[in-house]
Amino acid sequence: MTDRPYVVLSAAMSVDGYLDDAGAERLRLSNDLDFDRVDQVRAASDAILIGANTVRRDNPRLLVNSDRRRAQRVADGKPEYPVKVTVTRTGDLSDDLRFWHVGGEKLVITVDRAVEKVRAALGDLADVVGIGPDLDWGLVLDELGRRGVERLMVEGGGSIHTQLMAADLADEVHLAIAPLVVGQPEAARFLGAAGYPGGPAARMRVLEVRAIGDVVLIRYSPKERV
Template structure:
């Protein structure tokens, strides 16, 4: 069984930040790019985020466009893709939007995290992948068994770093805002570690275009 095709998606500043340190969420994109992301969501089988993104952004991870939702249903699929949360600790808020809108969520965690996870079976299915961490390959195998062929990973930086460093990413979609954050920067697109996408094995630029003042860059595995 092949693992899902993995797409990493993010909006970031020119210097690689996903957010600043202010209490309010920094908007890095525009409505046209939000609609593009919604189209990407509508075309995948699952959307995944890390626990940090649940806490910071409290997203619902649903397809927003009624037309796209209707097209998915007409093809025999759910209105929105399967939603997944990666949390080694299992420390998640049961009141978060993702657990209270749409179908149940799959939470990939550790054996330790599964013991303490406060979610009930009505809102989430908890899957322990290893003793102390989330084993990404086990999680991807589980998704493949559920019929997931295309997975969209929406962040944040910790989960981006994990997937990229494990060489489990087939495509990267970056919406780059026309400013730098510098010392105001908060969460990053990726964090320091070893990456196989090196100068010796770079990704291939598949698309580059302007969406208003936003630059969309799409890279694929060579």
């Protein structure tokens, strides 16, 4: 059986747990130093995954921005950019989004019934694969493992973080805590309601706590609950 990738969930959030506010413009939570740290984590990854809702809402490029880091990847025998992966149940993706037009290889993982819809929408902009009648995260990781992905960085959104944490499939969590309070119930949160392994009393092991300017990075090991 092919090994699944090591899964790192990465998010910047407010002190009260929000990934964004409810406004039309993206709320800047991280600072420049933390954005550079995220760039390093991307450069160390074989693939970066975000959900289709995040692709549509944020229209991200999702790149390794540092020339030096990209050059080091090539020197190490890797592609210049990690594979960019998105997952979708509906297949509602547009070919005009920036995600498809910059960087290296792109992959869409979807349910079988949406495969032809995505291929018709994207053409040769991305490889498209169906994994069955439902979006099973174990099967998603199996597919990535078969493709040689050893380290996967997951950048959201909140529903994907929630699903992976609830399924006990996250190996590390990187949280950048910004000195902001959002306080808007309709805004997106890092984690939602779910049945998490071990229940509310299970404590994760802390791997690192570090101040990065006015942001605090906390790294957790969610599978090491006690």
